[in-house]
Amino acid sequence: MTLEVHLDADDLARTLRADVRTGLTATPKTLPPKWFYDARGSELFEQITELPEYYPTRSERQILTDRAIEIARHTRARTLLELGSGYSTKTRLLLDALTLAGTLTTYVPMDVSPTALTAATARIGADYPGLRVHNIVGDLTRHLKHLPGGGDRLVAFLGGTIGNLLPAERATFLDDLRAVLEPGEHLLLGTDLVKSPSMVVPAYDDAAGVTADFNRNVLHVLNTSLGADFDPDGFAHVALWDPDHEWVEMRLRARWPMRVTIPGVDLVVDFEAGEEIRTEVSAKFRRDGIEHELAEAGFDLDHWWTDRDGLFGVSLARA
Numbered sequence: 001m002t003l004e005v006h007l008d009a010d011d012l013a014r015t016l017r018a019d020v021r022t023g024l025t026a027t028p029k030t031l032p033p034k035w036f037y038d039a040r041g042s043e044l045f046e047q048i049t050e051l052p053e054y055y056p057t058r059s060e061r062q063i064l065t066d067r068a069i070e071i072a073r074h075t076r077a078r079t080l081l082e083l084g085s086g087y088s089t090k091t092r093l094l095l096d097a098l099t100l101a102g103t104l105t106t107y108v109p110m111d112v113s114p115t116a117l118t119a120a121t122a123r124i125g126a127d128y129p130g131l132r133v134h135n136i137v138g139d140l141t142r143h144l145k146h147l148p149g150g151g152d153r154l155v156a157f158l159g160g161t162i163g164n165l166l167p168a169e170r171a172t173f174l175d176d177l178r179a180v181l182e183p184g185e186h187l188l189l190g191t192d193l194v195k196s197p198s199m200v201v202p203a204y205d206d207a208a209g210v211t212a213d214f215n216r217n218v219l220h221v222l223n224t225s226l227g228a229d230f231d232p233d234g235f236a237h238v239a240l241w242d243p244d245h246e247w248v249e250m251r252l253r254a255r256w257p258m259r260v261t262i263p264g265v266d267l268v269v270d271f272e273a274g275e276e277i278r279t280e281v282s283a284k285f286r287r288d289g290i291e292h293e294l295a296e297a298g299f300d301l302d303h304w305w306t307d308r309d310g311l312f313g314v315s316l317a318r319a
């Protein structure tokens with residue numbers, strides 16, 4: 001097993017400082033969602049995937065369970081590259097099918113969280129003897145060019161994580177990904193679908209309050225890594241549906257006026273009562289939109305699958 005680090009501790013710290021400086025001096029205030037995922041945040045996200053309200057993980061797992069063999073037959077991939085792999089739980093469905101097809105030699109998971117990555121791949125290494133596992137700690141918007149090359153690769157980007165990118169970022173990401181692939185290689189893309197807000201919003205505002213803790217965790221991350229003095233309990237968790245963009249937003253709303261000091265970036269940030277930080281956008285998609293965005297980047301949509309309830313979509317596209 002090999003570990004390649006493109007985001008070392010310094011790079012990570014530098015990127016965090018730049019994001020915090022930009023986001024918390026903007027109006028309205030924002031923080032990028034990738035900073036949720038320290039060890040505690042990754043653990044909270046795993047808990048989210050098991051909540052009754054959070055349908056995306058179960059829906060996508062159903063699709064992959066039904067289609068993994070077809071995916072393996074269609075792609076005959078020798079290398080599986082997984083972006084934002086996290087704990088790699090759904091990946092096993094693909095690894096099993098590609099092993100059965102007899103084509104797979106190498107698994108390359110890439111994630112910003114070294115904790116999730118190394119824990120997951122140690123287990124995978126043990127369960128798939130003979131499989132070459134090549135870990136990459138990296139940021140999918142910056143380190144795609146480091147994905148190892150050549151021929152018969154399948155890139156999996158699951159969970160609906162592409163929805164965390166804003167439309168312009170998404171177009172750049174798909175262009176960049178298409179540019180590192182060779183013609184005939186494949187992309188397997190998971191996208192949450194547009195549906196009633198009465199179903200989407202509770203998925204991001206669960207009764208047990210796990211998502212609220214996950215959202216507030218970004219403030220703990222800033223306290224720990226930048227010496228900030230946020231009082232996470234002073235912020236209410238907000239999830240709302242934006243019908244124009246067809247995305248759900250998570251925000252943290254100051255319950256009372258606050259002054260926060262962030263020594264790591266030499267910043268003092270004032271909040272009015274009720275002021276919000278946007279911490280995540282999670283876009284929902286339609287088949288036509290996805291097909292169009294893929295085509296714009298130079299991908300052909302070979303297959304489109306949904307779960308039986310039509311909640312989640314998986315695209316298999318060819319470069």
Ligand code: AVJ
Nearest residue numbers: 048159160161164204211282
């Ligand atoms: C991991 C980005 C797919 O957007 O649904 C879960 C993260 N945020 N609950 C999503 C998340 C709030 C999740 N992704």
